[in-house]
Amino acid sequence: MAGHRDPELNPGAALRALPDVAPQPDLWPDIARSLARRRRSRVPRIAWPLAIAATLLIALLLPRFTVDPGAPASVASTPPQSGERERPEAGGEVDELRLRSQALERWIAAVSAHAPQDGRDLMAAVEVEDLIGLVDLQLGAARNAAEATPLWQRRVVLLEDLAAIRLGGYAVAVNEVDAHAPRAIPALDVN
Amino acid sequence: MHAFEQIYRSFERPAYTLALRMLGDAESAREIVHDAMLHVFERIAQFRGEAPFWGWLRRIVANEALMRLRRQRALAFEALPEEPDADVDAPPPWRLADLHRLQAALDRLPPLTRSVLWLFHVEQCTHQEIAELTGKSVSFSKSQVMRGIQRLRALLEEPQEETTPWPVTATPN
Numbered sequence: 001m002a003g004h005r006d007p008e009l010n011p012g013a014a015l016r017a018l019p020d021v022a023p024q025p026d027l028w029p030d031i032a033r034s035l036a037r038r039r040r041s042r043v044p045r046i047a048w049p050l051a052i053a054a055t056l057l058i059a060l061l062l063p064r065f066t067v068d069p070g071a072p073a074s075v076a077s078t079p080p081q082s083g084e085r086e087r088p089e090a091g092g093e094v095d096e097l098r099l100r101s102q103a104l105e106r107w108i109a110a111v112s113a114h115a116p117q118d119g120r121d122l123m124a125a126v127e128v129e130d131l132i133g134l135v136d137l138q139l140g141a142a143r144n145a146a147e148a149t150p151l152w153q154r155r156v157v158l159l160e161d162l163a164a165i166r167l168g169g170y171a172v173a174v175n176e177v178d179a180h181a182p183r184a185i186p187a188l189d190v191n
Numbered sequence: 192m193h194a195f196e197q198i199y200r201s202f203e204r205p206a207y208t209l210a211l212r213m214l215g216d217a218e219s220a221r222e223i224v225h226d227a228m229l230h231v232f233e234r235i236a237q238f239r240g241e242a243p244f245w246g247w248l249r250r251i252v253a254n255e256a257l258m259r260l261r262r263q264r265a266l267a268f269e270a271l272p273e274e275p276d277a278d279v280d281a282p283p284p285w286r287l288a289d290l291h292r293l294q295a296a297l298d299r300l301p302p303l304t305r306s307v308l309w310l311f312h313v314e315q316c317t318h319q320e321i322a323e324l325t326g327k328s329v330s331f332s333k334s335q336v337m338r339g340i341q342r343l344r345a346l347l348e349e350p351q352e353e354t355t356p357w358p359v360t361a362t363p364n
Contacts, residue, residue, distance in 0.1 A: 011283065011343055012312035015297070018290055020204040021211055023221050028199055031228050035195065038233065133235050137244075 094145050097152035104159040111166045128162045195232055205245065206252050209314065213256040213306040215298050223259060227252045249314060253306075253324055260302050284347035296346035300339055307332055308339040 135155045142148040206227060210220035230251055297305060307325065310316040311332070316324070321332040 010312060010340060011293075011308075014286065014293055015309065015313050018294060018297075020208045022204050023207045023217075023224060027203065027207075027221055027224060028196055031199060031225055032196065034225070034229055035232055038229070130235055137235070 094148055094152055097149070097156055100156050101152065101159055104156065104163055108159065108163050108166050111163075125162060125165045128158055128165065132158045132162070198232075199228055202245065202248055206248060209249060209252050209309070210256050212297070212309045212313070213253065213302070214259060215302060215305065219259055220256075223252060223255045227255050230255075250324075253310065253314075257306065257324060260306070263302075284344055292347065296343055299346055300342055304335050304339040304342065307335040308343070311336050 132155060135151055135158065139148060139151045139155070142151060203224065207220055207224050210223040210227075211217060214220050214223065227248065231248055297308075300308065303325070307321055310321050310324070311318070318329045318332040318336075321327075322329045325332070
């Protein structure tokens with residue numbers, strides 16, 4: 001992997017044996033204050049769903065905490081492939097929700113390319129995208145279809161919310177130019 | 192907010208330890224962890240579940256720490272003295288040193304060397320990853336690891352009175 005790591009010659013094992021250190025005094029109150037200050041300026045109605053989603057995240061993510069290296073990827077437009085890992089158990093409902101989710105994403109991507117967004121809509125869209133990201137995080141940890149199904153349902157609902165926000169901007173855009181964009185949210189085009 | 196706190200509590204130690212080992216300063220490490228955690232909480236949508244969360248957070252902490260060192264001009268290359276060849280038959284001194292002595296010796300390394308050594312040996316980063324993080328070359332990373340080990344060995348072989356205790360309170364796991 002990363003070159004020569006002979007424990008006899010290299011100090012890796014000894015360095016790893018050094019104790020982890022916690023910040024003293026506790027750093028959380030400072031972080032909480034900063035977080036609250038920043039979030040107050042954003043759309044408040046999203047705060048509770050975000051907190052609920054974060055709670056779910058903890059239950060799913062923390063048991064899987066590992067120290068393997070990794071890197072972030074792009075925005076939550078593509079969910080993790082937990083459903084594919086669990087393909088044998090994943091029933092038709094997950095497949096249906098995944099298709100619905102993909103259709104909504106395509107529609108949103110097409111509309112977003114044509115529609116201007118005012119600041120308020122943009123802020124709301126960012127908040128919903130945050131929530132979708134949290135759901136994706138949980139989907140990455142889902143072990144079977146029973147865990148994945150409600151998450152996919154929530155993802156679809158959030159994408160519909162996002163589509164509704166995008167639709168506002170699109171309606172304005174259509175009145176201004178004849179954009180070649182989808183005309184409606186794809187309610188029935190999953191099959 | 193409670194959920195965010197739980198996430199923070201789960202990762203505060205590895206994040207703070209990484210920042211502290213790289214920077215060698217408790218107050219700077221606090222600021223780095225503060226900023227990194229805010230960054231993570233505000234950009235949670237950019238995280239995809241198939242990558243380990245710690246891998247993402249670690250990269251952010253390391254980046255923030257390296258930026259801090261850069262601002263402090265501590266990333267400038269600092270030539271390490273040539274060390275005599277080690278006695279290959281003798282056990283390496285880190286096998287015999289106690290934790291305080293090892294921490295003290297580590298703290299005496301130049302910041303960049305210490306950071307590269309820690310990222311390579313403890314965080315298990317590859318030389319390629321370290322090169323990307325530091326903005327230097329792969330061969331630079333390799334040479335820093337080699338020279339850092341030599342320097343650490345020399346520091347640990349110094350008479351014990353010359354090392355000072357690690358200045359930061361370390362809380363065992």
